[in-house]
Amino acid sequence: MVAETIMLVRGLTMCVMASLxxxxxxxxxxxxxxxxxxxxxxxxLVAFLxxxxxxxxxxxxxxxxxxxxxxxxIGGDTDGMFCEMFSITVILLTIIPFNLLVVISIDKxxxxxxxxxxxxxxxxxxxxxxxxxxxxxxxxxxxxIQMILLGNKSAYTEFILPYGSCSIIFADENxxxxxxxxxxxxxxxxxxxxxxxxxxxxxxxxxxxxxKSARTQTLDKKNMLDCHKATVxxxxxxxxxxxxxxxxxxxxxxxxxxxxxxDTTLYNIQIASRWIFFLSPVADPYIxxxxxxxxxxxxxxxxxxxxxTNNQA
Numbered sequence: 001m002v003a004e005t006i007m008l009v010r011g012l013t014m015c016v017m018a019s020l021x022x023x024x025x026x027x028x029x030x031x032x033x034x035x036x037x038x039x040x041x042x043x044x045l046v047a048f049l050x051x052x053x054x055x056x057x058x059x060x061x062x063x064x065x066x067x068x069x070x071x072x073x074i075g076g077d078t079d080g081m082f083c084e085m086f087s088i089t090v091i092l093l094t095i096i097p098f099n100l101l102v103v104i105s106i107d108k109x110x111x112x113x114x115x116x117x118x119x120x121x122x123x124x125x126x127x128x129x130x131x132x133x134x135x136x137x138x139x140x141x142x143x144x145i146q147m148i149l150l151g152n153k154s155a156y157t158e159f160i161l162p163y164g165s166c167s168i169i170f171a172d173e174n175x176x177x178x179x180x181x182x183x184x185x186x187x188x189x190x191x192x193x194x195x196x197x198x199x200x201x202x203x204x205x206x207x208x209x210x211x212k213s214a215r216t217q218t219l220d221k222k223n224m225l226d227c228h229k230a231t232v233x234x235x236x237x238x239x240x241x242x243x244x245x246x247x248x249x250x251x252x253x254x255x256x257x258x259x260x261x262x263d264t265t266l267y268n269i270q271i272a273s274r275w276i277f278f279l280s281p282v283a284d285p286y287i288x289x290x291x292x293x294x295x296x297x298x299x300x301x302x303x304x305x306x307x308x309t310n311n312q313a
Contacts, residue, residue, distance in 0.1 A: 004071070010164065011068030014275070017282050018065055021057035024285030025050040031289075031298040038294060041127040042111065042230065045104045046288060048131050049097055049237070053281035056093040059086075060165070061278055068164035075166075083157040083166040088146050090165065092138055094277070095189070098245070099134035101238050102192045103127075105199040108231050112206045145179075155179075189249065196238055203231060233291040237284050244280040247273035 032038045032047040063074045063086065075082035107127075111118050146155075146168070155175065157166045170179065251270040289295045 007068050007071055007161070007164075010275075011065050011070075014061055014065035014068060014164065014278070017278055018057045018061035021053060021061060021278075021282045021285075024282065024289070025054040025057065027299055028285045028289055028295060029054070030302065031295045034302060035294065035298040038298065039124075041122045041124060042104075042107055044124065044127050045100065045107055045131070046234075046237075049100050049104065050285050050288075052093060052097045052100065053284060056097075056278070056281045060090050060093060061281070064164040067159075067161075071161060073159040073166065083159065086166050087157050087168045088143060091142060091146075094245070094248075095138040095142065096135055097241065097280075098189065098192045099138065100131070101241060102195045102199075103130045103134060104234055105196050105203075105238065108234050109199045109203050109206070112203050112210070112231060193242070196242070200235060200238070203235075207231070229291070233288060236287050236291070240283050240287065241280045244277045248277035 028050045029047050032043050038047075067074045073083065075086065107122055110122055114121060155168050155170045158169045159166050247269075251273040254270070289299070
């Protein structure tokens with residue numbers, strides 16, 4: 001009875017989180033598309049980040065929530081193609097937003113360092129190419145390897161009820177270690193994390209210089225403050241993602257190696273960390289919308305359109 005109640009609470013919690021994520025991310029995407037003022041490279045990048053968060057909510061969070069409520073895998077056969085594709089999709093929807101955050105960090109550094117040349121350096125075409133690269137590189141780097149592992153039975157998928165989802169299980173510890181090292185110490189996780197840290201360190205140094213210059217020179221302080229506010233907003237998005245990703249990555253590392261699966265405390269920590277990760281797709285759109293006046297104004301215009309008056313002669 002206690003176990004059923006726990007699964008019910010988990011299922012309801014995940015469904016609520018998925019609903020909030022869907023509403024928040026759709027709102028930011030619709031506001032960006034409908035407002036000409038938001039058709040800038042920076043906003044386009046954030047809109048695509050919200051798009052992948054939207055996919056995460058629809059393709060990961062909703063199936064997990066329903067599976068927890070029903071206590072059965074929503075896809076039916078736990079070792080079928082749907083289970084395998086779900087496991088691969090969850091991993092890709094973890095990696096792609098991380099790579100996008102690197103591009104967003106570079107974009108913010110360019111905006112802060114070269115404000116006058118920014119529009120010439122960062123164009124919409126360049127942004128679309130970078131978004132395409134962030135999507136294709138993980139797909140081409142991860143999917144073939146996972147399909148080979150699943151095809152030659154070095155790994156298999158299994159529905160784990162406490163997680164509410166399918167996970168990749170490795171038949172061989174050496175294979176599991178190689179896979180974890182490949183995912184971790186390649187361009188999929190460590191390099192993006194280092195790039196984000198480097199670029200935000202450079203941004204911090206540049207902002208300090210600009211603040212010091214503003215005290216002694218006559219600068220366009222309004223534009224500078226707007227740029228700094230936007231930079232802080234993106235930093236909050238990045239920080240939220242990293243803080244929710246690190247526990248999930250660490251416990252997944254242990255899980256792939258078979259550590260903690262028999263220890264109740266570690267096992268519960270692993271379950272909690274997986275759910276903590278989904279806080280990022282929930283929180284990011286609201287952080288962005290609450291800190292961006294133009295997004296708020298566009299949403300108000302769409303939700304509460306001003307009444308039109310007909311002038312009569």
